[in-house]
Amino acid sequence: MKQNQNFSETIFALSSGRLPSGVGVIRISGPQTRFAIETICGNLPVPRQAELRTFRDALGNPVDRGLLLFFPNPYSFTGEDCGEFHLHGGRAVVDAMISLLYTFDNCRLAEPGEFTRRAFANGKFDLTVAEGLADLIAAETDGQRRLALQIASGSQVQLYSSWRSEMIRARALIEAELDFADESDVPGSVSDQVWIAMRDLAERIEQHVADGKRGAIVRDGFRVVIVGAPNAGKSSLLNALAGTDVAIVSDEPGTTRDLIEIKLDLGGLAVLLTDTAGLRETEGRVEQIGIERALDRAHAADLVLLLTDMANPLPAPFIELGAIDTLHIGTKLDAAGMTTSRSYDLTVSIRSGQGMDDLMGALRSRAKRAAGNLADPLPTRRRHMELLGETSREINHAVNDQTAPLEVRAEYLRRASHALGRITGDVDVEDILDVVFSQFCIGK
Template identity: 45%
Template structure:
């Protein structure tokens, strides 16, 4: 991503026209002169004013807001034009703004400028990205907590504790010959390291819950071929997503279908039926199905009265055993019986899935939700463990504490951020 700081950038920040209102965003040093040219003046900061928009001719009439640096989203001079969401009108205004010296922004460039100007750190930006992508209530709550700085505040507290520990030990290394610096570390030094380690470990323990909220609870529909997995998937999703035929082995790959149950995202996995297959394609589907079952959060084992099945080890690990094709008559000993054709038992099944999901994802929003979080906190804990074991050799302990600090600094983007920045900001929409 080629971004040139110092330019004035412009983008449509609202949805694609036609729409009721379109929001055009500007950021950079030339914002005041551009506003002067297109709106007849620079409005009072942070107040919406109704202005004609155009230069040689009137293009539209809309609300204009000006946010001078540093009190803006990007930390630069910013402006927003709220105009009518006409495709032709928006194009004409963007053409005029670029003619006056602004250039069209790259994806995520506004947010990158906010990062570079210290308005947001990396974990807050990831929270903003998650908030823009949030489709369920739990995702929204978790993303907002991260964007509002919940994790950043925890990391700042850990960083300050680490700085205190490093100052304590490095003072002895640098000034050991001075009379006002004691030779020995205080007795509480090792305990302070252990307390910090325990606090970070407690946060790390919430990583799985954070992942589940962010990515969804994975629910595998497993069983023999023609046990009714695809039919049940279609019934739960209320659409004909999966192909259903009388022929066994129709499903060859793992199909994922998102489902929002009372604010929590569940991802239903329609899998190939488990059997010894002659076809190479079906055999690969069975292999993928077994892997998906092993990695699923909830496994529903489906059995149908008209389908014989082998005793499978995975069947005994299932969270629920479901009797399918309930419309065909009495079935065996199952936790629930359903019929995709008549719809009977589906509400009870959804309620059972939700109960299992609440055991996996309940309580306050987790701040740890990404693999990058988990790796950084695990590295900090490992370095603290090493430091605690190296207290007899202060030089080594000091180095381990520095490594722990680096892990936290890297997480919020203070060091080595460049490698993750391009990929992160490229995932943002234009105008954010």
């Protein structure tokens, strides 16, 4: 059960976004909701049915005319009495209604995420669903939308709850062996069965953590870094992919000295494309710093585009990419003449556009492959990954520490289930609630 809280204050906020707009929706939730609606509109509407009403101030003067909705507790988003005033979306109209709501006792403007936090506190959903709602609001690509919608629908909590149930059942069997070891109707060493099941569970959790990289790619973007010698066409390629001039292009070597990053939407997936300083031996301290940053970013990339000017191929020093996925791209195809392209994965001419469709297709396919199947419930946040890692470590301690007393091994499982419960909010998580709900906009 989630921790229930007694909210004595009624909160309200504009929930429909930036003004002016066609419609401005003001949401209200809390114990004064019924009184405020009756005072402003005369009486309550039929629950969950929109009614056209005139909204009036304390002197009976009309503020606006629009739709009114009322959701009685506990059948509302927050679990409290909740209402919505659908106004015309002008600043003066919305300001007048907000000023009117301030006149009611114990009514105040909501803080960011406070409606959702009250819904969580009243047991309407778990913490992962709340985080899914935050991601849904922030989604910029179709992939981010689909992943966030899946989490918000509860698929993640269902998976974690089933794992937690397995651990609770395992602890119950161990405790039964401890408490009734002398009883004839208790099978001998039921804990042997437990450790086999727990080893399998630890492996499933570890695979889930490994899949978390896919969730991070969908949520934060597939990281592509462009590297190469000076004048290899890195900034020109960035501008071409961006469709606008975001980087300075010059024949002078060393023009780009810092990282320049853009975000693309390729096939519904976010791709973060970074232009870097040209790799060469240099005495300039500023340029050296740029090269160091380029190498650091390349080693953290999901994909590196290593560019070479085919008309004037120059070596790119320092670059050792190891196992990082790398596409070797020959540039300036229009000026390269009969230069062979056998040593390149792709060849392009940014000026004529030749080969650019192939490059875009390669970026799209690699991002899609890295994201994998978005139908799977994936951990998308660092705190999920850390707590899942803690869960699997505690289970492995319980499984592998065979010389420890059963009481100690059972305690490892208790700690594992506690760590897993912190993800969903089934145990005390006050230290992270402020962080989670501060990500929401006011009115959500």
